[in-house]
Amino acid sequence: MKTMLDILRQQLHEDLITGSEWCVALSGGVDSTVLLHAIVRLGQEFPGNSIRAVHVNHHLHVEADDWVVVCQSLCLALGVPLTCCDVTVERASDDGMEAAARTVRYGALTGLLGHGEILLTAHHRDDQVETLLLRLLRGAGPHGLASIELRRPCGQGWLLRPLLDVGRDALEAYARAQSLTWIEDPANTDTTFDRNFLRHRVLPILREHWPGLGETIPRAARLCGEAARILDDQAERDAAGSGVDESLSISILRGLPPARRHNVVRHWVRQRGLAPPAEARLRDGLQQLLTAGPDRMPLLKWGGAQMRRYRDRLYLLEFDPDPAGAALPDTYDWDGRGRIDLGPLRGGLQFVRYDGADIDLPGDWVVRFRTGGERFESGGQHKSVKNLFQEQGVVPWMRGHVPLLYRTGGLVAVGDLWQVDDMGGEGAGKGTQVVWNGRVDAP
Numbered sequence: 001m002k003t004m005l006d007i008l009r010q011q012l013h014e015d016l017i018t019g020s021e022w023c024v025a026l027s028g029g030v031d032s033t034v035l036l037h038a039i040v041r042l043g044q045e046f047p048g049n050s051i052r053a054v055h056v057n058h059h060l061h062v063e064a065d066d067w068v069v070v071c072q073s074l075c076l077a078l079g080v081p082l083t084c085c086d087v088t089v090e091r092a093s094d095d096g097m098e099a100a101a102r103t104v105r106y107g108a109l110t111g112l113l114g115h116g117e118i119l120l121t122a123h124h125r126d127d128q129v130e131t132l133l134l135r136l137l138r139g140a141g142p143h144g145l146a147s148i149e150l151r152r153p154c155g156q157g158w159l160l161r162p163l164l165d166v167g168r169d170a171l172e173a174y175a176r177a178q179s180l181t182w183i184e185d186p187a188n189t190d191t192t193f194d195r196n197f198l199r200h201r202v203l204p205i206l207r208e209h210w211p212g213l214g215e216t217i218p219r220a221a222r223l224c225g226e227a228a229r230i231l232d233d234q235a236e237r238d239a240a241g242s243g244v245d246e247s248l249s250i251s252i253l254r255g256l257p258p259a260r261r262h263n264v265v266r267h268w269v270r271q272r273g274l275a276p277p278a279e280a281r282l283r284d285g286l287q288q289l290l291t292a293g294p295d296r297m298p299l300l301k302w303g304g305a306q307m308r309r310y311r312d313r314l315y316l317l318e319f320d321p322d323p324a325g326a327a328l329p330d331t332y333d334w335d336g337r338g339r340i341d342l343g344p345l346r347g348g349l350q351f352v353r354y355d356g357a358d359i360d361l362p363g364d365w366v367v368r369f370r371t372g373g374e375r376f377e378s379g380g381q382h383k384s385v386k387n388l389f390q391e392q393g394v395v396p397w398m399r400g401h402v403p404l405l406y407r408t409g410g411l412v413a414v415g416d417l418w419q420v421d422d423m424g425g426e427g428a429g430k431g432t433q434v435v436w437n438g439r440v441d442a443p
Contacts, residue, residue: 235267347438354431
């Protein structure tokens with residue numbers, strides 16, 4: 001039978017590149033302590049590789065600073081450089097403190113990775129069992145039930161979980177055999193947390209009747225992963241020609257059976273790095289988006305994201321275009337020098353010459369935002385700003401963020417969608433124009 005060290009060695013040889021830099025995520029608990037110790041033991045088999053450790057201090061426990069000292073002592077004994085990172089966890093997070101801590105921890109670890117560096121974490125087989133059961137109880141589909149990924153891109157480098165085929169018992173046996181010391185986080189025995197309740201109260205009973213669940217549940221997770229990849233492939237085929245990256249064709253979605261339609265939308269959302277909405281919310285919200293009349297502006301919101309419809313396109317926004325409490329000035333006075341910053345979503349304005357070089361146009365300029373009824377003259381004809389937006393396909397929820405530039409009371413530019421021919425005035429040279437770095441689409 002293979003030992004923990006044998007499994008780790010094989011995984012490292014299969015997934016690590018000689019000459020790369022390794023960064024071990026070290027909490028100080030038994031799992032990460034064993035991983036770091038074993039990595040150092042095996043390091044000589046990978047010439048040219050460097051090893052360092054990172055400890056993230058969440059400051060959620062009164063002994064958190066003492067844990068830093070434990071990690072420092074371990075790394076000193078192993079001759080491994082240690083980086084300690086302090087983070088702040090939002091205790092009142094809607095996702096729960098455990099999830100909030102995980103989010104900020106991975107954010108910190110990702111930010112510390114160098115180019116091509118490999119982050120190693122101590123997730124093991126029992127973690128995978130617990131994760132699948134928790135997600136199953138929460139009603140997850142194939143993507144949620146899929147195996148924890150062995151390897152994936154992470155920041156500038158990679159994340160590798162080389163212990164996924166190792167059980168918790170094997171890790172603890174190794175720790176005892178090597179006389180290692182580690183931190184026992186009292187929170188790990190608090191059964192008010194879902195994972196701990198499952199670990200200490202439920203799984204022991206399940207193992208009495210199904211002793212092989214440590215093998216069968218990860219197998220089910222792998223099969224769910226295969227099913228998820230098939231669903232992704234089907235979504236790509238169903239959305240072909242729809243422009244999945246930026247928006248989806250409502251006509252194409254309407255032509256699909258409901259299950260495949262929902263699959264396309266979930267895949268589209270995941271491709272943008274977001275979690276899809278819950279099943280009922282997606283079903284009801286998507287129905288409204290697809291069936292609303294042309295004069296309606298339906299909206300599906302969830303978890304900081306939202307979907308909106310314009311014409312025959314469905315848009316996914318990763319921000320709120322009308323955030324509560326974000327009152328910004330309606331008018332800005334500008335002297336025409338340098339760049340004027342207009343605030344979030346509005347971007348900024350500046351002047352450039354015909355050759356692309358920045359230029360100052362001193363004067364009394366005023367920047368306003370649309371209130372309705374604005375008009376300008378183009379080619380001898382008067383035209384409304386509303387019609388300009390419609391012709392240019394500016395989505396309605398972004399129109400209020402497009403700056404309108406005035407000089408001596410007259411409208412001379414609408415973002416970078418239109419401007420007067422003589423923007424520069426006398427002596428500025430032909431082709432002088434205003435440049436706006438905002439956006440008119442969904443982002």
